[in-house]
Amino acid sequence: MTEGYTPAEQAAMLRALELAATPGVPLGPNPRVGCVLLDDDGRIIAEGYHRGAGTPHAEADALASAGDAARGTTAVVTLEPCNHTGRTGPCSEALIAAGVRRVLFAQGDPNPIAAGGAERLRAAGIEVASGLGNEEARALNQVWTFAVEHERPFVTWKFATTLDGRSAAADGTSRWVSGMASRRDTHRLRALCDVMLVGTNTVALDNPRLTVRDHDDQDVDLQPLRVVMGERDLDPSHRIFDEAADSLHLRTRDPRAALARLFALDKRHVFLEGGPTLAAAFLQADLIDEVVVYVAPLLLGSGASAVADLGITTMSDARRLEVSDVSVLPPAEDGQTDVRLMLRPTKGSI
Known part of the structure; x- marks a missing residue:
């Protein structure tokens, strides 16, 4: 992968990936991107990264820092410079206007609306190379890339279960199957998503808040959209509709319709925490992309299953x-010790 690239360019790509992964960038429809400008001697002239929708893209951020010193540099970017005008202008045009001599990017842009930056740069006489750091860049933007390529959000299904596969006792009680460590880890994972999704049954029975909270059980600043899916009318006094975060009631039982609506709202990662009925609906529609299971060292012998009937005999x-x-x-x-399993559906199985 590194053949044909100088040590300075390889180091710059690693730095650009670090910049792209800067903590605190809000989730949203845009990928995480970093950019480093190098002079002919391989020295870093400027750096930049994208800070969320509506803010300057990584290339524009680095060019603004460099000023006139950007002329003649090599721009090392984790994603192909965009070639369209959205909330900000095309990065390809900004690089051309700045007089950049060479552009090296890791991942091609899978978004047909924004793609074409490499061709535009070449047409302007700028040398373009790609591929260095491609795997790392795709891993960094795994969810965003999947969503753009499949035109729907990536779906992570999380649930907690006892050793005998129960998510609740026979009397309906489910607090707490998982231990405190698992619940804290769940909040960490919630913060990586931009949608929390449950069904109307979960809201009616459990009245969850569905917010991301810290170790002191306080809501954090950046909250995913809380979504309840189902046709049943719900009491507006339920906690999912409070002012702690934005909420949406999707009046459908169709997982594909729900994901299409969320994708249209620029949502890219759904964290599915619904009950066994909603989980079964997504499984049967082949719309689960990742599974997170917290297995507790408990036995119930009876009670609700973690997933409803899948028609398997x-x-x-x-x-x-x-x-x-x-x-x-x-x-x-x-004092409870749980085991966390991270799983992916086998191709053609789910």
């Missing part, structure tokens, strides 16, 4: 998943 039809990570979470104040 024989082992050969079982839905199969591939384990990508297994972690034993250290116990918190309650």
